[in-house]
Amino acid sequence: MSRNNFSGELPENIGNARAIMILMLSGNNFSGHIPVSISNIYWLLRLDLSRNRLSGPVFADNPLLAYIDLSYNEFSGEIPVTFSTETQILSLGGNKFSGGL
Template identity: 95%
Template sequence: MDVGSIILSDNKLTGKLRPQLFESSSLSVLALSRNNFSDELPENIGNARAIMMLTLSGNNFSGHIPVSISNIYRLLLLDLSRNRLSGPVFADNPLLAYIDLSYNEFSGEIPVTFSTETQILSLGGNKFSGGLWR
């Protein structure tokens, strides 16, 4: 499927995201928030390198954020809030301006590797500990 935008938020979609969804070279917006998707995010999520807005909040995703997400070089907005994600938090993307990872199960120290372009960083409702800045 080679579609520019997929916006299916606020439905009753279930199951897991299929890796084929991220093989599109023209997908620029993927909005699947507030459904009932579960399981881990596909490891190949970074293959959809044209995505500018990725909103998957309010589902039941678990596990870690795939490292391949840093391959999405045009990503400006990332909203993975209100899931059950855990593991290391990273944002190795120079254009990423809006990041919402709130209300997940992230723990440990708050990462300081976010881009200087990050304008909004929402990490509340997790299990972070330690100092605020190193």
């Protein structure tokens, strides 16, 4: 569902879609935070929320998530260090992160 005109916040119950393996919502106008319930999608392997207007804390609590693209949003603060050991691709560019690596 990338590159559409979806807007508003991601629904809090998005984690109820537990069979999703790939969730690509890039290039929309989503704002607000990433719902913590996304971590309930156990089999989620690829998450692309790039090119939106998302902000707030970045969750990193999914054991199988190998591809994470959160680039070109409005995230700020320190980069989380709790990503899964399965994470192979992590794209965070174009945000407002600060602090050390």
